[in-house]
Amino acid sequence: MNSTLISKVKDSFINKFNADPLMIFSPGRINIIGEHTDYNDGFVFPAAVDKGIVAAFHKSDDKVSTAYAIDMNESIVFELDKLKPSSEGSWENYVLGVVAEMQNKNKVVGNFNIAFSGDIPAGSGMSSSAALENSVVFGLNELFNLGLSKTEMILISQKAEHNYVGVNCGIMDQYASMFGIENNALLLDCRTVEATPFEINFKDHELILINTNVKHSLSDSAYNDRRSACENIASLLDIKALRDATEADLLTIKDQVTPENYQKALYVVQENNRAVKASQAMLDGDLETLGALIYGSHEGLSKQYKVSCDELDFLVEQAKLNAHILGARMMGGGFGGCTINLISKNAVETFKTTVSKAYKAKFNKDCSIYAVKLSNGTHVIK
Incomplete structure (x- = not known):
């Protein structure tokens, strides 16, 4: 956790609201494997990381509530009985949406002030949105003693994203951010919303983004479009979700769907299997198999699910040229963001230099490289 960030948020809050706040940290997440499987009731393998959102809260004596986005130097003032999505459609909908969904659960939230800032790189696919939602629901739950469980909180965060942001997301991002365990990844069954922690020992390897x-x-519309394709194929098969399908099942309806949608569904079935195999590879300490599964995931995302882009594909091809990298793939919704790379620790510095040069030469643009540590989920900063 970034102590400079904590100080910045606390000082900003005190300067603006003249009160000593309750402080919450809510992490971003990575996903080792299992992409676009969460809304198909499948398996994912995320972990909370040491970058996230720090939010400061205090009850307000005013008749209104105020939210302050420190990094943008923007504030909104709102009345709790007149909540509706902002047409601007930016950060405020994550805050307003969470409050609205808490009220829908008959939780009485009083007026409050919040200020927040984060160190999750923009557009990195590390789910700053879920971190922000979780920080709001967790902070208000503490502030007003609402007695919500962590599971109830993440469902509120997810609903906020559906109803106020307009992204029909699965539960992975909110779950990983809320329930993360230091040095562990979580094999999450998105149907039961239960996870098995796997202690991660990459030995002489590490993850870099x-x-x-x-x-x-096009990412939001493309996301919703793929989700509906998956749901249509599940209903053709008369199953609840693609998590219940096998490759053999898909063959039975192949002539009833477009070749593109068949490949999307096939990708989901195969990716679900990869996520389960990856957890076994972790247990066995078999990093080579894990790496091969990660490469397989990217291949499917790029060629079958078609959510990659030239820049992501280029970075994965660069990784394949390097014998010290066991696996690499795009991470997150797609069309940009990060690749995740499982790389030998002693090869990191050289690879950073060569890949940065190659990327700049190809796209006339800089890439950014970060190491991440696996961290605990959303919590009060003592």
């Missing part, structure tokens, strides 16, 4: 620093703009 490479941010393409691009975000191709």
Whole structure:
């Protein structure tokens, strides 16, 4: 956790609201494998990281509540009985949405002030949105003693994203951010919303993220489009979700769907299997198998699910040229953001230099590279 960030948020809050706040840290997340499987009731393998959102809260004596986004130097003032999505559609909908969904659960939230800032790199696919939602629901639950369980909190965060942000997301991001365990990844069954922690020992390897620093703009609509394709195929098969399908099942309806949608469904079935195999590889300490599964995941995301882009594909191809990298893939919704790379520790510095040069030469743009540590989930900063 970033002590400079904590100080910045606390000082900003005190300067603006003249009160000593309750402080919450809510982490971003990575996902080792299992992409676009969460809304198909499948398996994912995320972990909370040491970058996230720090939020400061205090009850307000005013008749209104105020939210202050420190990094943008923007404030909104709102009345709790007149909540509706902001047409601007930016950060405020994550805050307003959570409050609205808490009220829908008959939880009485009083007026409050919040200020927040984060160190999750923008557009990195590390789910700053879930971190922000979780920080709000967790902070208000503490502030007003509402007695919500962590599971209830993440469902509120998810609903906020559906109803106020307009992204029909699965539960993975909110779960990983809320329930993360230091040095563990979580094999999460998105149907039961139960996870098995796996202590991660990458031995002489580590994870690094490479941010393409691009975000191709079709991601939200493309996401919702793929989700509906998956749901249509599940209903053709008369199953609840693609998690229940086998490759053999898909063959039975192949002539009833477009080739593109068949490949999308096939990808989901295969990716679900990869996530389960990856957890076994972790147990066995078999990093080579894990790496091969990670490469397989990218291949499917790029060629079958078609949510990659030139920049992501280029970074994965660069990884394949390096014998010290066991696996690499795009991470997150797609069309930009980061690749995640499982790399030998002693090869990191050289690879950083070569991949940065190659990326710049190809796209005339810089990539950004970060190491991440696996951290605990959303909690009060003591």
